[in-house]
Amino acid sequence: MSSASNPSTQHTSTIGSIGTPSRRNTELALLVFAVVIPIFAYANVGLAINDQVPPGLLSYGLGLALLAGVGHLTVRKFAPYADPLMLPLATLLNGLGLVVIWRLDQSKRLTNYAAAAPRQLMYSAMGVALLVVVLIFLKDHRVLQRYTYISMAGALFLLILPLVPGLGADVYGAKIWIKIPGLGTLQPGEFAKIALAVFFAGYLMVKRDALALASRRFMGLYLPRGRDLGPILVVWVISILVLVFETDLGTSLLFFGMFIIMLYVATERTSWIVFGLLMSAVGAVGVASFEPHIQTRVQAWLNPLREYQLSRAGTKDGILHSEQAMQALWAFGSGGTLGTGLGQGNSDLIGFAANSDFILATFGEELGLAGVMAILVLYGLIVERGVRTALAARDPFGKLLAVGLSGAFALQVFVVAGGVMGLIPLTGMTLPFVAYGGSSVIANWALIGILLRISDTARRPAPAPAPTPDAEMTQVVRPS
């Protein structure tokens, strides 16, 4: 600020904080694309399937535009210096997800969820509402630091919920849902992800010096003291328990991975990464050795065609055989480079969960390699903006929280997309913003809200220093 007003320093300083543009207009321009592209895609699906522009085009387009508009105005008002890319990226992904969910609603083979798209639009609205709430009431992300241990308790509570008898729902082997009578199902793990990130950030900010400095050197690695191993062991045990009782490899991997990332960032000690990898390997192999559900998933990953044939033959050997992994691979392969075009593929052959866990396969078949790469790059951009926010944040808590949330987001995308594409064993998780599912959409909009808040704080110009009397004294007095 002073550089602009003080001619003597004008040429020496680089960029004064006053020069930081808010980039809100950039965001608005990008949002226009993020709304228009899904609208064209929606019209495309209607033309391909029913030879007519879908009758819901107007209301759908208005709905998406309204969400984007509300999000934008809130950001403009309450977080004017927030990152300009995140909101358009999330809107675009959400819009494309809605299009593909609507396209799968039109499928004649999938009759069990005929009206998922309107519900998803409602969930998206709830998600954006949560984003607005976060931006309005969370004036400064550092407030969250106060709730470190409450977050931990909340996260554990949410994680345990699916195990409560009568409340949890076992859906195709993974117990990660809870049933709320009259409202449907909820995946508490999605919300636990954010609560855990808050807890880890708060906890590590306090303990990072102890964890980083008090260590012994052994074989080139700094080994932590035994008593400092406590927290990582606790988180590891929790992840294993999630894996054992909820048989959900994905969530387990996600939590543990997020913790390792944050631990590494907090302590700058590579040894934690080595430890983390060792522990997750031991945990995964150990649990897989006695948990048949995990074994089935690994078998299906190694030999999807055999699993398909077992499923087709109706083999009953106490294990649930699923043809989905192979069906997803066929969908990707049949899409090829450019895809069949929206509405013209047969990805609905995947059957159950075609519009949630497996939605990327529909992108693969109908938009091809080009489309999937574009989607993956969009996710990459969100993660990149998140890490950039962490870099720009001025306080360690904000840095840790931002990198934890972005890292978790990246891991989730990797676990889901990698599972559907056969890169790693399949786990029941949803692709953020794109897949059908209320919990996932709402939680991820909240996640974006927190990242926007951190980036707003990070990019906001520092408050002007109070004018000192000395400054007055040294002012140059020009002769008149």
Add this chain to the structure above:
Amino acid sequence: MNKPLRRIAIFCGLLILALLVRDNWIQYVQADSLREDTNNRRVAIARYATPRGNIIVGGDSITGHATTTGDFKYKRTYKDGAMWAPVTGFVSQSYGANQLEYIEDGILTGNDDRLFFRNTLDMITGKERAGGNVVTTLNAAAQKAAYDGLKGRGKGAVAAIEPSTGRILALASYPSYDPSTIAGGGDSDAEAWKKLDKKNNPDDPTLNRALREVYPPGSTFKVVTAAAALENGLYTDADEKTKSPLPWIMPGTTTPLKNEGNIPCENATLRAALQYSCNSVFGKIGSDLGNEKMLAEAKKFGFTSEQFTPVRSSASVFSDDMNPSQTALSSIGQFNTAATPLQMAMVASAVANDGKLMKPYMVDSLQAPSLDPIEKTEPEELSQPLTAKNAQILQSMMETVVKDGTGKNAQIPGVKVGGKTGTAQHGENNSKNPYAWFLSYAKLGDGSTPVAVAVVVEDDKAVRDDISGGGLAAPIAKSVMEAVIKSKK
């Protein structure tokens, strides 16, 4: 904290990169093998998504298509399906395809690489994709004559060839089935399919007897033995007396080779021996020539190899490890000798074509959906089992058979017909009814031979004595030849 943050950024970038690489692997590198995987239902969906091209006989298609509900848009229909089944095979939404429908599937569905350019053009111009046509060499009138003839007699098969080119004119099998009944994917198709299964149907209607069943050829094989005698110089003329004692005891045994009835076979000429169908004469010829020479001649006629018309025919059998008495029995079409109807038609056709055996084929040309030709089959010489001179000697012998001998039922006024009857025994101790055989060719006044035909009838109901090639099979051969001659005019 910024150094680890940058590393985490790189790590996240690597995660995304791994996904991008994997995506390229499955959607580019492996895309084709996944797309064309037969387990991938899209293969079947695409196959039935466009009207299938037709199989054409004499300018008319013998196939069509109908729309169905469900995943598959079109199914195949057949006109006179039972009559044409040995030619077309079937294509079914549930049970795949076989024979011509299977072999020419690429052209018929329009997926063939040779149609790629046209398909791309169609895609750009927005024309609906369609399959190409398969134009066959068959003769509708001859096929109908063959099928109707068999229908009146019971089980059997007919194969007819144009000797000068190898074009297949008729290919009938009875009992047959209508492939239309199993073309769809519904319950009635499943039921029909079950009924056609050999386990549930001893008649085995889906068996293509003309190409895939081998029968002992009986006395019709004597044409091959006669050719071997002439080719190897054992005898040089049709009217030269053979050295044939009666009774003739088979070498190494004490058993005489019996003739059917009291016929003049002692030292008979080749002409007379063929006319009366002397087992003793031809058995001795086979024994005199030996296994090796007989096998060599049989091979020249096409025995022991499969023919690809392009539908595969079974290989006809003539063994290579027989002693002289077994060779004698084999040379009169008994013992191990077995032939498909197509094989015996090839024998007749080689003799009729002055010794040249043409490769039999049933696909004349392939057409693009626009009816532009893609490929045309050119006649191809397979071998020369006998010289032109010997072929003419054999022709005169076979013409005697029809004029004065056992094949009188095949006489056609104004046409020179050469033929040979056969009655092949089969079953334990010949307990089952023998097969009635007839092979023949017709020679027109202008010297051309438009047709050679082989007929086999296996009739369980007929009285044993009635079964003789001349009685049961010759009339069918005659009507097939007449139909071909008539359509030539």
